[in-house]
Amino acid sequence: SQQGEEDPQALSIQEGENATMNCSYKTSINNLQWYRQNSGRGLVHLILIRSNEREKHSGRLRVTLDTSKKSSSLLITASRAADTASYFCANGAGFKTIFGAGTRLFVKA
């Protein structure tokens, strides 16, 4: 399968704590993207990091990319109950965008 892997599969934290999700992929990439999916909804794009970038920030989100290890991480700081959702990484290579299996994040109020 071309899909990458994400860990953990599920994560439960208290409001205010930080959440870290990791993603590994198999092929060379143009970029690595992170998406969020609330239950029963479509996916929403959060952030894109290009293959020549190592770190990127957007609000409470911080993404890192290590192309030598074919891995990325997403850090959500000061989590809120509203951050409860599934988070997916997607690697862009050529014309394809391949999604991982996702991390289910639950933030307890």
Next chain:
Amino acid sequence: EAGVAQSPRYKIIEKRQSVAFWCNPISGHATLYWYQQILGQGPKLLIQFQNNGVVDDSQLPKDRFSAERLKGVDSTLKIQPAKLEDSAVYLCASSFLRGGGSNTGELFFGEGSRLTVL
């Protein structure tokens, strides 16, 4: 700017019946994708169009699934006959075609069409 529109949102059919899903992408987006998302899994690409041509349909079960993109805009995905394992959410997405042929920019998703096959 209007988002990606999909219909129907929900569909329940019996196995061996047929079903069709419709998608209207964001205006000006050359690339359209159909993904299948089974409960608890990530989206799996079924077919990718660029304008009205197929870029990738390697994971489309062509014995039962078909898709077309009319005039490079709207698209329909059809399943005939449906099987129990086709129960899933069918997500349509579109993206802007970037210069240089690379198409791996941000994808914009619709809300999905949830199919239940009994």
